[in-house]
Amino acid sequence: MQLGKIIGNVVSTVKEAGYANKTILIVQPIDPKGKPVGKTILAVDTVQAGVGDIVITIDEGNSGQYLIREPQTFTVKFVVAGIVDNVDFSA
Numbered sequence: 001m002q003l004g005k006i007i008g009n010v011v012s013t014v015k016e017a018g019y020a021n022k023t024i025l026i027v028q029p030i031d032p033k034g035k036p037v038g039k040t041i042l043a044v045d046t047v048q049a050g051v052g053d054i055v056i057t058i059d060e061g062n063s064g065q066y067l068i069r070e071p072q073t074f075t076v077k078f079v080v081a082g083i084v085d086n087v088d089f090s091a
Contacts, residue, residue: 003084004029006053010042018076025049025080027057032087043078054084 008026012019023045029038034054041057049055058081 001081002029002057002059003032003087004041004043004055004057004080005034005036006049006051006055006080007040008051019044023048027055027078027080029057030054032089041078043080044076045080047080047083049080049083054087055080056082056084 004027006025007028010024010026012024015022025043025045027041027043028036029041031037043057047055058079059077
């Protein structure tokens, strides 16, 4: 899992059938303090996240398949799995 910040949406008039009716978001990976790390990624949204939201992304095939509820023939690399309310360092 990786923290990320939604920085945009991908709009496409023509999509592979498996992506129909799915929102694809542009995610900037961040560290727990909110600092950008690495390159941006494209992720299928499963939680109705929006620009500016801090999210948890998953890059595991089986977990992604489960979250988007698609058959094994549809492949996806990154999935937005949750919206983060707070990151706490009090431990």
